[in-house]
Amino acid sequence: MFPKKMVMIVGVIVLIAVNIILLSVFNRRYISYYGSGKIAISIVAPFQKATSTSIRFVRDIWRHYFFLVSVAKENERLRKDLNRAFEKNIQFKDFELSNARLRNLLNFQKTITDRVLAAEVIGKDPSPWFKTVLIDKGKRDGVEKGMAVVIPEGIAGQTTEVSAHYSKVLLIIDHNSAVDALVQRDRARGIIKGGSAGQCLFKYVLRKHDVVVDDIVVSSGLDGVFPKGLAVGYVSGVIKPKSGIFQEVTVTPYVDFEKLEEVLVVLTPKKHEFEREK
Amino acid sequence: MTYCYHVCICLFLIIVQTTVMPYIPLFQGFYDLLAPFVIYLCIFRPLRESIPVILFFGLVMDTISGGTFGLYLTTYLWLFIGVRWVITFLHVGNNPLLPFIVVAGVFMENLIFVSSSVIFEPGLRFTSEMSITIGVQVFWAIFTGPMFLLFFNYSFGKWDKRVKEISTRKVDR
Secondary structure, three states, X not given: OXXXXXXXXXXXXXXXXXXXXXXXXXXXXXXXXXXXXXXXXXXXXXXXHHHHHHHHHHHHHHHHHHOOHHHHHHHHHHHHHHHHHHHHHHHHHHHHHHHHHHOOOOOEXXXXXXXXXXXXXXXXXXXXXXXXXXXXXXXXXXOOOOOEEEEOOEEEEEEEEEOOOOEEEEEOOOOOOEEEEEEOOOOOEEEEEEOOOOOEEEEEEEOOOOOOOOOEEEEOOOXXXXXXXXXXXXXXXXXXXXXXXXXXXXXXXXXXXXXXXXXXXXXXXXXXXXXXXX | OHHHHHHHHHHHHHHHHHHHHHHOHHHOOOXXXXXXXXXXXXXXXXXXXXXXXXXXXXXXXXXXXXXXXXXXXXXXXXXXXXHHHHOOOOOOOOHHHHHHHHHHHHHHHHHHHHHHHHHHOOOOOOOHHHHHHHHXXXXXXXXXXXXXXXXXXXXXXXXXXXXXXXXXXXXXX
């Protein structure tokens, strides 16, 4: 009835349309494919762990035993100390500001220090278009979907898929990621989204706020995933358009995602509990 | 045993690109190593053998990647359909044509990834960084793609020969 070529063309068009619709459905509603996801991660992750452990073992031997043993160790220790001091400094600054502002307004309950779990990065995303990593801790270690993943320099990402022994972490530089954040100095609020070239976009920051380059951006804690006051990055670019209500702010994360090897999973995210009025 | 070979090769490629290559700065921005494998299946292996491998590893890649679920599966299936269509009128068993097929495959894969990001992420625009990423991948594909195809073909030949030898020996006993 119809020429074969015509049928072929229509078939391909229908196939493409169905394909786009299916992808759109999966994209809008993140479905955690517990069955297939768990199996696939369980197949691949042990090999990834064995390989990355071997690579690190060889590299560590080289670094620590053949290449300036003492200097490397000293350097590593100092770097850790510096990172810790850096993190503390940012936290203290944030605590100082929030204390001064809120002391008279709210009766804050003393929050318990978050429980964290150290994990190793065992694999990175196969595609340069998406930014995720696999870590070697899973459900059996207490990790759950939607937990914050941090390192001393700042926020790294959050867990999006958890199998028995391994988890997938969506990094903050992925364009699907969103972190509720504040500018530490003037408390301008916005959403940190993944941008291009390892940078983040600080979206929905109102034009009225005086955000300047080098301002520190910290997590607000309002997304219920990341504890409040953790460093995200520093402002590296601000564009105030002539029209519109928001300004375009670019944030450079403190975390070097190319060198991400060990991370901390925050097991009990801080809940801001306000004492009820008696 | 043929499936065993395919599973081993795919696992090896996934491990290399997710665990080994990130440690080597030179290979940052390298293309998806499973793309030449899918092309190899299209050109050198029968349909009934290729489809299950593509479906399974498409799902595996979707699970370990941060993209929309089904994106890798979609990409590999369209890559498969595209290359199958091309080989109906091009004799790609000819080695000089292999680089072009791999480059076209890698380009198509990136095009699907970028298109899906632009379509499903409101506000996301095609940037110069994206074109650089695609350019680097295409550059790598021109020079290394055909080598991968020839390696897959050669190693499968060796594997098949070895398996046949072993099974013949068993029959003789």
